[in-house]
Amino acid sequence: MAAAAAAKIVEVRETTRVERIGAHSHIRGLGLDDSLEARHVSQGMVGQVSARRAVGIVLHMIRDGRIAGRAVLLAGQPGTGKTAIATALAAALGQDTPFTSMAGSEIYSLEMSKTEAITQAIRKSIGVRIKEESEIIEGEVVEVQIERPASGVGTKVGKLILKTTDMETVYDLGGKMIESLLKEKVQSGDVITIDKATGKITRLGRSFARARDYDATGQQTRFVQCPEGELQKRKEVVHTVTLHEIDVINSRTHGFLALFSGDTGEIKPEVREQINGKVAEWREEGKAEIIPGVLFIDEVHMLDIECFSFLNRALENEMSPIVIMATNRGVTKIRGTNYKSPHGIPLDLLDRTIIVPTQPYDEKELREILSIRCEEEDCQMSDNALTVLTRICKETSLRYGMQLIMTSSLIARKRKAHEVDVEDIKRAYQLFFDEGRSVQFLREYQQEFMFNEMDDKEEMEIENN
Numbered sequence: 213m214a215a216a217a218a219a220k221i222v223e224v225r226e227t228t229r230v231e232r233i234g235a236h237s238h239i240r241g242l243g244l245d246d247s248l249e250a251r252h253v254s255q256g257m258v259g260q261v262s263a264r265r266a267v268g269i270v271l272h273m274i275r276d277g278r279i280a281g282r283a284v285l286l287a288g289q290p291g292t293g294k295t296a297i298a299t300a301l302a303a304a305l306g307q308d309t310p311f312t313s314m315a316g317s318e319i320y321s322l323e324m325s326k327t328e329a330i331t332q333a334i335r336k337s338i339g340v341r342i343k344e345e346s347e348i349i350e351g352e353v354v355e356v357q358i359e360r361p362a363s364g365v366g367t368k369v370g371k372l373i374l375k376t377t378d379m380e381t382v383y384d385l386g387g388k389m390i391e392s393l394l395k396e397k398v399q400s401g402d403v404i405t406i407d408k409a410t411g412k413i414t415r416l417g418r419s420f421a422r423a424r425d426y427d428a429t430g431q432q433t434r435f436v437q438c439p440e441g442e443l444q445k446r447k448e449v450v451h452t453v454t455l456h457e458i459d460v461i462n463s464r465t466h467g468f469l470a471l472f473s474g475d476t477g478e479i480k481p482e483v484r485e486q487i488n489g490k491v492a493e494w495r496e497e498g499k500a501e502i503i504p505g506v507l508f509i510d511e512v513h514m515l516d517i518e519c520f521s522f523l524n525r526a527l528e529n530e531m532s533p534i535v536i537m538a539t540n541r542g543v544t545k546i547r548g549t550n551y552k553s554p555h556g557i558p559l560d561l562l563d564r565t566i567i568v569p570t571q572p573y574d575e576k577e578l579r580e581i582l583s584i585r586c587e588e589e590d591c592q593m594s595d596n597a598l599t600v601l602t603r604i605c606k607e608t609s610l611r612y613g614m615q616l617i618m619t620s621s622l623i624a625r626k627r628k629a630h631e632v633d634v635e636d637i638k639r640a641y642q643l644f645f646d647e648g649r650s651v652q653f654l655r656e657y658q659q660e661f662m663f664n665e666m667d668d669k670e671e672m673e674i675e676n677n
């Protein structure tokens with residue numbers, strides 16, 4: 213008996229996480245307090261305090277919603293958390309504010325012109341909040357009666373009795389309504405709403421009065437009060453869509469299905485003009501509101517001069533989103549020209565931009581980030597191992613150190629240890645090269661590689677980097 217019980221317990225597995233672990237999956241927000249000061253470690257973010265604070269101010273600017281067309285540039289060395297901060301901003305903004313993320317190089321691989329790609333990205337980042345008034349019936353279900361014809365074929369007929377605290381009404385049901393009631397598994401004691409225009413039924417939960425019918429309720433059941441007053445109500449429904457979605461739905465060549473495949477192709481300027489006109493009309497009538505979101509362009513130095521000047525112009529539009537860019541380049545050539553400029557961005561765009569610098573991390577911060585990543589990757593690591601790994605990060609790079617977490621954890625698992633120790637880190641460090649050792653290796657064995665053209669000057673350049 214006891215053995216059988218034990219066997220049963222083994223069968224119950226822990227629920228495992230289904231999301232995949234990405235480079236930034238440990239980041240859940242900017243980690244700011246109410247006065248916008250960055251907490252040293254919070255919501256997965258560590259250090260980089262002044263950049264986070266600056267982006268926090270941008271966050272408020274976006275939430276305020278009145279300012280359009282500002283550009284922010286996150287500039288700093290590789291691995292200093294620029295993409296991480298942008299991810300944090302997206303998380304902090306929440307679902308309702310559009311956030312579009314693209315890499316500068318993306319525009320060259322799309323089947324559309326570069327300016328069209330940027331226009332689409334811009335319009336994806338502007339939300340339109342549309343208010344609609346609809347008539348609904350809201351009440352607690354007293355009874356559902358559905359009569360099937362004895363023969364089994366033919367239309368079903370039925371009655372639905374709904375009540376509020378003040379009244380009770382009987383509704384005759386047609387075939388369609390019966391279908392949706394059955395589909396939603398509506399039963400007496402549920403509180404439901406019926407949209408009069410579409411006939412859509414939504415279950416709000418179970419009435420408190422029925423809270424004792426524990427037989428019929430699952431664990432996730434939500435209990436709500438029985439509604440008061442009239443059964444028929446007017447309700448304001450708010451939808452948020454992006455300008456791009458409206459474009460696609462109204463573009464005759466594609467239709468809304470293109471939204472799912474993402475294959476929207478180019479959209480005619482006339483369509484956009486019409487939609488801008490329509491949206492302006494809705495705004496005047498108070499039916500719609502514009503929500504400027506964020507367009508994040510990572511690796512922005514990959515854009516070329518045409519894109520930059522197009523962006524310049526787009527930023528001046530009243531319906532422009534806040535554009536956040538990130539780059540790790542110093543003074544370099546602007547793509548498509550022979551001119552050099554800071555960050556590879558033309559001066560006229562830089563002039564319109566506020567620049568947020570990111571700084572390299574100190575040892576304490578590196579250790580903190582690594583330990584957050586260990587938790588994210590479900591890896592137990594001894595204190596000594598973490599110290600060694602932090603040293604490695606300091607000498608090589610944060611990204612290389614992060615790669616060693618998973619590899620050394622696999623090595624530890626191989627020797628059936630639950631915790632990664634210094635030995636495992638050492639082993640991983642020997643197996644996988646960082647960039648510095650790889651260059652050294654190339655230098656020693658360059659004769660044996662194909663297409664070897666490293667001359668002294670290039671060697672010097674690599675050394676200087």
Ligand SMILES: Nc1ncnc2c1ncn2[C@@H]1O[C@H](COP(=O)(O)OP(=O)(O)OP(=O)(O)O)[C@@H](O)[C@H]1O
Pocket residue numbers: 235236237239256257258259260288289290291292293294295296297539540581610611
């Ligand atoms: N302050 C931080 N707190 C927590 N994690 C961080 C922080 N900064 C960086 N990271 C993590 O370190 C890794 C490298 O950072 P990130 O990709 O943001 O660098 P980057 O500045 O965008 O570099 P690049 O210029 O090469 O694109 C990421 O996995 C990121 O999530």
Ligand SMILES: [Mg+2]
Pocket residue numbers: 294295296510538
């Ligand atoms: Mg990045």
